[in-house]
Amino acid sequence: MKKIHVLFPLIAMILFFGYWWNYNKQYEAAQEAKKEQAQQALIAKREQEARDRELAIKLAIEKQAEQRREREAREAKRQQEREERQAAREARERADRERQKLRRQSELLDQDIVKETEAVTKLEERKQFLLAEERFLRDYVRLAESNEGGVTEAIQRIAAAEAARAAAAAEAAQANRR
Template sequence: MKKVHVLFPLIAMILFGGYWWNYNKQYEAEQEAKKERDRQALVAKREKEAQDRELAIKLAIEKQAEQRREREIREAKRQKEREDRQTAREARERADRERQKLRRQAELLDQDIVKETEAVAKLEERKQYLLAEEGFLQEYVRKAESNEGGITEVIQRIAAAEAARAAAAAEAAQASSRRNS
């Protein structure tokens, strides 16, 4: 039984070794062929890359020249647009300054109109007041002149009433001094 355990694995190992060696020979030949194919493909690839690179350089130089021309055209166009915008901006700013100047002048004139209108209204009001006062004073003078006689009569009555009150006070003082005596 012990021989079986050693013998079968040994036979299997010898068979496997033969198979492996045969496989390894073919594998190495395939690997060499593959390396040669890869090397030839790499050489062909590098040659194609060199040709493509030369073509790309030529195309890049042409493209660069074309882009340079386009850039110069764009730059000239942009410069003209900038100049046009600057001219338009300056015209707009001049127009804005002129508009602001005219607006300030209009505001000043409006303020002057308001001030003068207020002054005229105040003068008109003052005139109406003075005319009313003049009318009142003329009426007052007319009434005062017509009442002058009445005022003199009233003053005389007041003087008489004052004399009567003074006499009554003197009489009352005498009567009270009589009673006290």
């Protein structure tokens, strides 16, 4: 009986060992297949990741180039807008300077107009004065010419009166001497 106690577990153990050995070979083969499959999947995954990375890098480079082009286009547009604003500012300043220049010229011309108007008014007054003086002198000359005969006659009378007085004075002096 003692042999059964040892023999039965020993046989059971040998059977179990045989079953385990067979199972272990299959299990190890399955594990190896799983490892190989996992490794193949990992390699495929890494290859896919590498392709995806290359694609992502290519897309990133294309996107970066596109962004650079867009940035350059925006910068060119901004530069053009700046230049247009600068040109508009310069044109506005030029127009303002021109407007101020024309305003100053207009003010000077207004002052010249006032001065010239005053000069014309003075000349008109002078002309009126001279025309009045001319009329006066013509009237005076006409009057003097009409009075010339009377003046000549008056001068002759005065000369005759002077001669008569001188003669009278000479007679009186002769009479006094006698």
